Amino acid sequence: MHYTEQIYRPPSEARSVLLEVTTGCSHNLCTFCNAAKGLKFRLSPMEHIIEDVKEIAAFKPDTKRIHLLSHDAFALSYERLMEIAAVIHEHLPCADELSSMGSILNVMDKTDDQLKELRKAGYEYIYIGTESGLDEVLEKTRKGFTVKDSEEQLKRLENAGIRYCAMYVLGLAGKGNGLRNAIATAELFNKLHPAMIGGNSLTVFRDAPIYKEVLSGEFEEATELECAQELRLFLEHLESPCYVAASHASVGTPVKGRIPRDKEKMLSQLDGYIENFDERRYRLRRELMRSM
């Protein structure tokens, strides 16, 4: 298999076969992200993709689900995505579930008809970095889209029948702004129907641009307690039925469950964390993190 960089794959794709179709990130500007820094965005050569699909067919001919790598593989053009789906279907007739990571910008550059055709071709699940429901946060972190864009583009995915996991980064609004961010982000998702909301918590890595902002005082990190309170308020306001997995390694106070069924259980779990909060212990844990 042609794997050319460190692999990032969502935990929920642990059982999927991973097929590299791009390297790096087509945007690569988000100030809090170090995942693709130093990597040039590149399309995998079609001959590599064909070789890899044939290899998968030789070892796992009944493969059903394939996760396309890398950081925003949905950035590929409609034509390229369809070409890749055709190769997959030719060699792996059972592979009818294709997923990838993507951004709001990647949805914008496809028409409604193209999104529907992609769904028919098997693209059924996208992991999207919505990150925040506050425009000031999206602008400051250079996401390249607005909250209104998130709402419009995710509705377009829904209309095309493509399910998605919307990512939310706790702490991204900085010290003192978490509660406002929690309510705004819950309000955004309440207008939508995400299959899942994935919660991360901001960790400032030295090779991410935001590190310089922290050093200069331009950005002040939220405390660990603020992140826990932000998550609690977010869940309290979240009404859209979906699965929430705020359980990434970066979240010191992990919870997961289904809204509305498990909401009370998650809230009381968070109350338990908050009641006995040890800021130093959570902070140390974050400082030991080496990558996203």
Ligand code: SF4
């Ligand atoms: S957060 Fe996502 S879109 Fe932004 S630079 Fe990182 S990988 Fe690219």
